[in-house]
Amino acid sequence: MKPIFKYLFILVAVFLLFGIYVFFPISAQGKPLERLADTTRISQDLQVITQTAVSRNYKNPTVLDSVAAYINRELKKQTNSVNEQKFKVENQEYKNVIASFGPEDGERIIVGAHYDVCEEQQGADDNASGTVGLLELARLLKNANLKYRVDLVAYTLEEPPFFRTDYMGSAVHAKSLYDHKIPVKGMICLETIGYFSEKENSQSYPLSFLKWIYGDKGNYITLVQKFNNGAFPSDFKKSLFDSNSILTKSFKSPSFLTGVDFSDHLNYWKYGYSAVMVTNTAFYRNKNYHTGNDTLETIDVPQMALVIDGVFRAILALE
Incomplete structure (x- = not known):
C-alpha cells in the first residue's frame, strides 16, 4: 500500500471507529451472573492437552490422534x-472431531477451535484454551433447551504450514457444509481465550490509535467481526454483551487488517457464512504466542471460565 493511501485509510478508519464508538456500543462491563463453567475440569482438560510427550503439530500425527x-x-x-471428519494430506490422515447438540434439523450454529500447535510448544493459550472451551461448552449444552442445532468442532491443521490452505481442518469442514447446502446461522471461533493481564500497556493493537478507544490493559475478551457479514455477528454481539460476566469488547473492521482473519473463521467467510472470533487478541496481548513460553502456568482459568459462560449464555439467547 502506498504511503498516501495508507494515511488516508487510517484517517477513514479513525472516523469510522469514532462513529461506531459513538452510535454503537463497543464495550460491555461484566455482570454478576452465576458461574457455570467448572474451573477444576477446565484445568484438568488443559493439563491433558498441553502435557503431551511431544508437541501436537502436523509432524507428530500420532500425538494429534491421541489428543483427538x-x-x-x-x-x-x-x-x-x-463423529470424526477424516481427511488426508500428503498420504497422512488427520481428523476433525464434531459433536452435535439440539434439534437435528434446521439452522446450525458452529462453534470451533483448533487443537494443533505451531512447531514445538505446549500451546496453552494457542489454542488449548479454545479447545477446552469446546469441551466445557459440551458439558453446559448437554441439558440445555436449544433453539438451534449446535455443532462443536475441534479442528486440526490450523497452524503453519497449512494456514490459509485448503488443508486446514476448518477449510475441510466449511467446504463440506457448503457442498451439502447445510443452513448455517453463524460460526463462532474460539481462539486464544485464556490469557489476561491487568498491567498497563499489556494490550497492543494493529493500529496504535485504537488504544485510545479500547484501552491499554489486556483484561477483556474481544468479539472480532468484519464488515458485510450478515446479521449473525450483530445478533451474537448483543447476546454476548447481555450475557457476559467478563469485560467484553467488540472490534469490527475490514478483513485485511492484520489479525482480523487469523484463525479458523476465515474459512467460513470464504464460503459466505457469517462468522465471528472470540479472542483475547492473541499476539497483540500475549507475548508468549508461538513460543515455548505459552505454557499452562500462564492461563487465567477463572477468567477463561467466564468467557465460556458468556458464549454459552449468548448461544441460548440468540433469536
Whole structure:
C-alpha cells in the first residue's frame, strides 16, 4: 500500500471507529451472573492437552490422534452424536472431531477451535484454551433447551504450514457444509481465550490509535467481526454483551487488517457464512504466542471460565 493511501485509510478508519464508538456500543462491563463453567475440569482438560510427550503439530500425527481421541471421549460423555471428519494430506490422515447438540434439523450454529500447535510448544493459550472451551461448552449444552442445532468442532491443521490452505481442518469442514447446502446461522471461533493481564500497556493493537478507544490493559475478551457479514455477528454481539460476566469488547473492521482473519473463521467467510472470533487478541496481548513460553502456568482459568459462560449464555439467547 502506498504511503498516501495508507494515511488516508487510517484517517477513514479513525472516523469510522469514532462513529461506531459513538452510535454503537463497543464495550460491555461484566455482570454478576452465576458461574457455570467448572474451573477444576477446565484445568484438568488443559493439563491433558498441553502435557503431551511431544508437541501436537502436523509432524507428530500420532500425538494429534491421541489428543483427538481424548476430545472424542470427553464429548461422548455429553452427547451420542460425535463423529470424526477424516481427511488426508500428503498420504497422512488427520481428523476433525464434531459433536452435535439440539434439534437435528434446521439452522446450525458452529462453534470451533483448533487443537494443533505451531512447531514445538505446549500451546496453552494457542489454542488449548479454545479447545477446552469446546469441551466445557459440551458439558453446559448437554441439558440445555436449544433453539438451534449446535455443532462443536475441534479442528486440526490450523497452524503453519497449512494456514490459509485448503488443508486446514476448518477449510475441510466449511467446504463440506457448503457442498451439502447445510443452513448455517453463524460460526463462532474460539481462539486464544485464556490469557489476561491487568498491567498497563499489556494490550497492543494493529493500529496504535485504537488504544485510545479500547484501552491499554489486556483484561477483556474481544468479539472480532468484519464488515458485510450478515446479521449473525450483530445478533451474537448483543447476546454476548447481555450475557457476559467478563469485560467484553467488540472490534469490527475490514478483513485485511492484520489479525482480523487469523484463525479458523476465515474459512467460513470464504464460503459466505457469517462468522465471528472470540479472542483475547492473541499476539497483540500475549507475548508468549508461538513460543515455548505459552505454557499452562500462564492461563487465567477463572477468567477463561467466564468467557465460556458468556458464549454459552449468548448461544441460548440468540433469536
